[in-house]
Amino acid sequence: MPCSAPAPAPPIGEVRDWVEENKLHLAHWFTVDDLMFLFRGGRVSKTAAWAGTMLNIKPVMHVDDEGHLIPLEKVRGRKKSLNxxxxxxxxxxxQPIDQQMVFITHGDCLEEAEYVAEQVKERFGVKEVVINYVDxxxxxxxxxxxxxxxxxADKR
Structure with a gap:
C-alpha cells in the first residue's frame, strides 16, 4: 500500500497569527522536587528551602503575563503536587479541554511525567500529550x- 504524503504545514503567516492570538493563553504550571535549587537560584530564602524540605513542602507555581515566577500553592508530598x-x-x-494538545516537561522523572499524562487523559479525555525533558x-x-x-487557558 503506498504511503501518503504528510499534510502540508500551514503558511508561516497563519502560524504567526495563531501564536500572537494565543501567547497570553499558554498556561505553565509547575512544581519542583527539591527546594534547594530554588534557593541557589535566588527564588527562595535558605530558611524557606530548609524548612520546606524538612516538611516535604512542594510549591505549585506558574509564570504570569510579565514572565515572573509566582508561587500559588504549597502542598505536602510529591504526588499531591503532581495532582x-x-x-x-x-x-x-x-474548553473543550479534550481538543487540546497538552505538553509536559520533566527534569529526569519520566515515570512521574507519565503519571501526570495519564491523569490528564483520564480526567479530561485529552488525546495528545507530548512529554519532553526540561531544557x-x-x-x-x-x-x-x-x-x-x-x-x-483563559489566561496565562
Whole structure:
C-alpha cells in the first residue's frame, strides 16, 4: 500500500497569527522536587528551602503575563503536587479541554511525567500529550524532579 504524503504545514503567516492570538493563553504550571535549587537560584530564602524540605513542602507555581515566577500553592508530598498541577488545569483550561494538545516537561522523572499524562487523559479525555525533558537552563535553576504542565487557558 503506498504511503501518503504528510499534510502540508500551514503558511508561516497563519502560524504567526495563531501564536500572537494565543501567547497570553499558554498556561505553565509547575512544581519542583527539591527546594534547594530554588534557593541557589535566588527564588527562595535558605530558611524557606530548609524548612520546606524538612516538611516535604512542594510549591505549585506558574509564570504570569510579565514572565515572573509566582508561587500559588504549597502542598505536602510529591504526588499531591503532581495532582495539584492537573487540578489547576481543570480550573483554568480553555474548553473543550479534550481538543487540546497538552505538553509536559520533566527534569529526569519520566515515570512521574507519565503519571501526570495519564491523569490528564483520564480526567479530561485529552488525546495528545507530548512529554519532553526540561531544557538545561531551566533544569539548572529548578533541579531534577521538575514537572511542568502546559495547556491553553483563559489566561496565562
Amino acid at each position: 495539584a498541577l492537573v487540578d489547576h488545569m481543570e480550573k483554568s483550561a480553555v 538545561p537552563v531551566i533544569g539548572a535553576h529548578s533541579g531534577p524532579g521538575t514537572m511542568a504542565l502546559f495547556f491553553l
